[in-house]
Amino acid sequence: MNSSPLLWAAPLVFFATCAKPPPTAAPPRAVRVATVTLRPVAQSARYSGVLESRAQLDLAFRVPGRVASVGQVRLSGAIGPSSGATTRALQEGDVVKAGDVLATLDLDDLRRQRSASAAGAASTAAQVRTARTSLAQAEREVARARKVFANGDLAQAELDRAEAAFAAAGSSLASIEAQHQSRISQLALSQSSLTDATLRSPIDGVVSRKNVDPGELVPPNVPVFSVVDVSELRVVFGVPDTRVNLVRLGAPVTVVVEALPGRRLPATVSKVAPTADPALRTYAVELRLEGTSELRPGMTATALLGDEGQQDAPVLPLSAVVRHPDGAGYVVFGLKSDSTVELLPIEVADLLENDVVVASGLTAGSRVVVDGAQFLRAGERVGVVP
Secondary structure, X not given: OOOOHHHHHHHHXXXXXXXXXXXXXXXXXXXXXXXXXXXXXXXXXXXXXEEEEEEEEEEOOOOOEEEEEEOEEEOOOOOOHHHOOOEEEOOOOOEEXXXXXXXXXXXXXXXXXXXHHHHHHHHXXXXXXXXXXXXXXXXXXXXXXXXXXXXXXXXXXHHHHHHHHHHHHHHHHHHHHHHHHHHHHHHHHHHHHHHHOEEEOOOXXXXXXXXXXXXXXXXXXXXXXXXXXXXXXXXXXXXXXHHHOOOOOOOEEEEEEOOOOOOOEEEEEEEEOOOOOOOOOOEEEEEEEEOOOOOOOOOEEEEEEOOOOEEEEEEEEHHHOEEOOOOOOEEEEEEOOOOEEEEEEEEEEXXXXXXXXXXXXXXXXXXXXXXXXXXXXXXXXXEEOO
């Protein structure tokens, strides 16, 4: 009996439908690779920071008033009245000396107050003299009355009147002397207010802030000027753990400032942080350097740590370096001939912006992963992309 071809075809369709396709292997992870080359690297590490002043003083008037004028600065090259304007108003960035006038309040009211206080003090001084004369007269009178009373030639009532007059003269003198002391205090206060109406710089420095102009009313104890001390400046920057042990307190360091090209300024290490910044993992180092008329707070400064020669060393992008899986040190992933990667422990010598200078662990010609290293495992197969 002949079977229909459709009966044979049905099992084939069934088996074809139920059979599982073979598993496909995951594609290799795509990475970028670079060949290690040596390039000249300065042995001195460069760390940038900003010049900061040693101190900043916020200055205020102690008395309220209306600003009559601000300090004046002589214009360079202006000599004598024939040259036109010889001065201008003090501005931010101007250099001032200790004792220079920064601003002055309107003195008319304060002078009137001082004159009134002086007149009051003079008046009470005259009253004190009169009261002392009266007390001396009362003292003589009571002494005479006591003597006469002792001889029986004066009535008790007369003696009592003399005693009362003497006591009243003493009390009056004490009251007038108290008034006189109050007037003297008022005079001293008005004189102090007159002195405080002129605001002067207590130090040599640079005006970093000016918040007042002529005609403005100013309250007491509100800062209107800030003066920074530029006799000594500092630079603060972060140093990685690979370099911090090379920094010593009191050690000399060379500083270069962008605003003074070609100049090398001597500085001294004044502070090294005992612990690293938790976010940056760097140690703060502070340098001190002597201020000059050309240096200003806010200028960019670069410190040179170490020798100033050059040396050939492997330099890799920062993205190529990752922490060792066990947390000890740093590694890169080297590419083997079978397209798998291996861990290569390295020692980092320094950081140069977005590059890493390698002290040991790599040789010229090695191929390492420079993009995608943070996702790799040792022995993993990779696909190299341009």
